[in-house]
Amino acid sequence: MANKQIRYEALVKALHGDLYRYGYWLTHDKQVAEDLVQETFLRAWRALDSLKDEKAAKSWLITILRRENARRFERKRFEMSEYDEANIMDTQSPSNEQDIENHWLRDKIAKLPSEYSEPLVLQVLGGYSGEDIANMLNLNKNTVMTRLFRARNQLKDALEKEPEKMRFLYE
């Protein structure tokens, strides 16, 4: 029992941040993301004995979280409201140029269609390869590569065009 406790604590400590961020980009809502992470870790605790390979922990947790998220839609299909665009961003005002750019880029990521943003988040935040992502999302590897490519291009395009405007606006 004590051993399980230690494993769980280590798991939470190491992965709750990434998992929350993943949940956030999946749902675009801080509160919902937190709830998802809580649900996910609760399930993880109950099933912790089935996790044999610690290296697989992250993708295991992500899989649980995705399932939880899907369940949320089954459960609350009629309660769900469209997320408020203003809600997506942090409320704190950006303090420096870096923050401004992050802020701006977040907006752009959030506006990507979810089939693009999800693989991208897994790649950038999770550090997964196209093959890993394909496995996790039950997609063909080529599909994943295409989506990653398009997502990155859209963002890059935007990034290359916009910063001048941004700087102009904030300076």
Place this chain on the structure above:
Amino acid sequence: MNNKTIPGTNVTEINVNKNSKGSTTRNNNPDNNISETQFDKKLLQAMKVPVSDDLYNKLMLRQTFASHQQKKRKSRIHLALAASVAIIASLTVHYLHFSSSYTTLGDYALAHVYHEQDAFSNNDTNRVSLTSLNKKMATFNGNVSQSLGELISADYCRFGGIKSLHLVYKGLTDNVTVFIVSKEEHLAFTANFSDNTLQGESLGFANANVIIIADKNESLSQWQRNINSNITWSI
């Protein structure tokens, strides 16, 4: 994490190169062009939305409650298991102890006598008075008018689950046991029974059966007559 190269990126790079080799030139302004690594860094930074400090604590708290609940549930299950085992055990013991593996009054009476053989000796000196015997006989609506003999012991006991009175008299060579047994259906009445050392007789009365068991030196008919004439049964 920041400085980590991201797997899969190289594939994208190839794609981008292919693209830029093609006819569509997306980035014709070289000043504005950013490298893949720079781009990845920016992406990562943007995606790293701040995580609430509370989240870790909240997660630990939820888990503590969850495991507490689990423990409680587990101990409840253990308790329930223990209880069931205890019940089954006691039922088994009860069944074995008082089971009607004996089908006749005679068989049971013999077994009972053998079971308590060591508890009484023909040389025991304590005697039970007629008054205290009659107090006990009152339960069976019976009354003993004149002593049947020297009464060593008189106690209630269970006779195959039936309420009974167990009387031990001093006999010629060994104890004579008399059972007063409530009338019940589940043991068949046997008028005479015996084995190698003991013999017995059952007398059926309105309120109870009387069973006499003694060794073969004893005259059961004598005891039978005594009982017939000295015990009166009220309704």
